[in-house]
Amino acid sequence: MAAQFGRRLAKGATTTAVAALAVAALSASQAPGVTADDNGRTTTAGAAEVSPDPVAGNGATGNSPYYTDLPPLNTPSPAPTDGSTPSVSPVESEAGIPATLLDAYKKAETELRASKPGCNLPWQLLAAIGQVESGQARGGRVDADGTTTSKILGPQLDGNGFALIKDTDHGVYDGNSSYDSAVGPMQFIPSTWAWAGRDGNGDGVKDPNNIYDAALAAGHYLCRNNWDLATGAGLEDAILSYNPSRHYLNTVLSWLEYYRKGTHEIPDGTGTVPGSRSDGSTGGSTPSAPSTSAPGTTAPSRPGNGSTKPKPTPPAPPSTTPPSSGGPSTPPSTPPVTPTESxxxxxxxxxxxxxxxxxxxxxxxxxxxxxxxxxxxxxxxxxxxxxxxxxxxxxxxxxxxxxxxxxxxxxxxxxxxxxxxxxxxxxxxxxxxxxxxxxxxxxxxxxQRVADTLVRTTTTALTCAPNGEFADAVQLKATYKKAVADKVAVTATLITSADDATENAKGPYFKDADGKTVRTLTGLTTDADGLLKLPQLYSDDTTGTFLLRVTTAGGATLDVTLTVAAPGTDASTSPEPSPSPSASS
Missing domain, CATH: 2.60.40.10 (Immunoglobulins)
Structure with a gap:
C-alpha cells in the first residue's frame, strides 16, 4: 500500500508540474512581461487586478493553490451504521474523514436538500472539495465548534504568480489589509465570503474558519445557478465555478468518486495531510502544527503558502501582516490539545x-x-x-x-x-x-396509546325489532386527560349482564366479512379526532334489553344499552344496564 500510494503521489506531482508549465505558457502568450522566479512562480509586470466576482473567472478561491494528491488505491471502508467511531490505522486515515468535518458535510447536504432540492448536492462533493482545498482542515485540526485550531490561509493574491486581488475585507478574515488571501478549510476569498458566507452551526456568526459555516456556504455556492449536480454537466459546471481549472475539476471528481464508494469516520486531528500542491509546494504526511514562520516568510507545511523553497520577502507593516497562527514559543511537534482530546x-x-x-x-x-x-x-x-x-x-x-x-x-x-x-x-x-x-x-x-374517558356522541335510544337491524349506529369519543385520544385500541363486546362480562349467546350481534354472527369486535381504533363508529348492529328473535360493553387501552369503559322489542310493545326482560367505571348509556 505504501509503495502504491507513493507512486500515486509521484503521478500527482508530475501532473502538477505539467499543468504549471501549461499555465505559464498560457500566461506568457496572453500578457507581456511574464517571467518565472527562482522557485518557479510566475511574476507579471504590471499585473491587472482580478475582479472578485466569481463570474469573472477566479472562482470561490481566487484560483488559489490546492492539493493535487489523488485518492489512495486501497478500497475505502464503509461508514458504520450504529453511530460508532471505528479505530483506524495511520494508513486507513488516508481514506477516513475527520468526525467533525464529516458531520458538517452531512448537515450541509441535509440543509441544501430542503432549501434547494433541485440541486441534488451530495455531501461527498463537499468532502472532495474540503480534501483538495485544505486536506480536510489539515487532517481535522478543529475544535468542538468546528473552528480550525489555527487559521488556514492561502498566499496573498498580489499578482506574483497568482491572481491580483487587492484587499476587500480590511484584513478582517485574512489579516492582510493590502491583498486578499483564501481563508479557511474551504478556501473562500473574503470578497466571495461576503455574500456566500453562511452560519452553519447556529452560533449567529458566519466564520470562514468554521467547517460548519464553510461547508454550508460551499453548498450554496455550488447550487447558486440552479445546476443539477446529479447530471454530469451540472456537476462539472459547479466544480469549475469553484476553481476554473480542468486539473482541479479532475482532482475533485477523483475524490468524489472515491468517497461515494464508501468512507469512514476517524477522530479529529488524525487525518493525513496531502503532500503536493498545484503551485509546486508541499503539504505534509501528518497534521500540520500551527505555523511558526516569521512575518514575511512562507512555510511550506502550511496549506497555501507558495513554493517548496521558502523565500523571505520584505516585512510588511504590522497592520497589513496576517497574524501568525502560532508563535516562536510554540513547538511544531506539540500542537495544542483540543477539548475533544482531553x-x-x-x-x-x-x-x-x-x-x-x-x-x-x-x-x-x-x-x-x-x-x-x-x-x-x-x-x-x-x-x-x-x-x-x-x-x-x-x-x-x-x-x-x-x-x-x-x-x-x-x-x-x-x-x-x-x-x-x-x-x-x-x-x-x-x-x-x-x-x-x-x-x-x-x-x-x-x-401503547390509552384513553381514560369514553362517551357516546349522541343520546338517541338504540332500538330494534326482532330479526331486524338497529337504525342508528353506535358512535363514541375517547379522551385522555381531557385531550383527544387518537389511534387508541378499542374492543366492543355484547356481554351477558353488567355483572357478567362473558359474551352473550343471544340478542344483538355484528356480522363479520362473511356475514356470520359475531358478538366481539377487536382491532378497532379511534381516528385522529378520537372518534369511533361501530359497524351495523343486528338482532335475532330474542327481545329484551341488552348491553354492549366498549373498552379501551388505558381502562376507559362504556356500557351502551340496546333494546329489542316488537313494534308497539315495550321491551320485556333481560339484563339491566349498570354504570361502568367510566360511563354508561
Missing part, C-alpha cells in the same frame, strides 16, 4: 426514566456529561446521540441522529425524543465526535 469518558448526567405514549413527545431529555481523567467536565465538545433498535421513534425534527455541544459544566442535552407508533423499548447510544471513549447507552420505552 475527554476521558462520557457518563450519564441525571437522565430520568424515559417513557412516552405512542405518538407523544418524551417529557424528559437525555443529558450526558463529558469528563476528563480527573472527573472534571469538559466544555465545548460535541456528543452524538443515535437511536438504535426496532423503533420508529426519532428526535424532534424526524432524525435518528442528533448532536449537541457540551456547556460550561461539560453537559450536553439531546433534543427531545418523539415516540412513533411502535411500542416497546429502544436504545439511544452516545458517542464523542472525534474520539472513541467509553459512553453510556440509554433505554427508552414507548407504551
Amino acid at each position: 475527554v476521558d469518558h462520557l457518563e450519564d448526567s441525571g437522565t430520568p426514566k424515559l417513557t412516552a405514549m405512542a405518538g407523544d413527545a418524551f417529557g424528559d431529555k437525555i443529558s450526558t456529561r463529558a469528563e476528563n481523567a480527573a472527573g472534571m467536565g469538559v466544555p465545548k465538545v460535541r456528543i452524538r446521540f443515535t437511536i438504535v433498535g426496532d423503533t420508529d421513534a426519532t428526535f424532534a425534527g424526524g432524525e435518528k441522529v442528533a448532536t449537541a455541544l457540551t456547556g460550561s459544566s461539560g453537559v450536553a442535552t439531546a433534543p427531545a425524543l418523539q415516540a412513533g407508533e411502535t411500542t416497546g423499548s429502544f436504545t439511544v447510544r452516545t458517542t464523542l465526535i472525534g474520539r472513541t471513549v467509553t459512553a453510556p447507552d440509554y433505554t427508552a420505552t414507548v407504551t
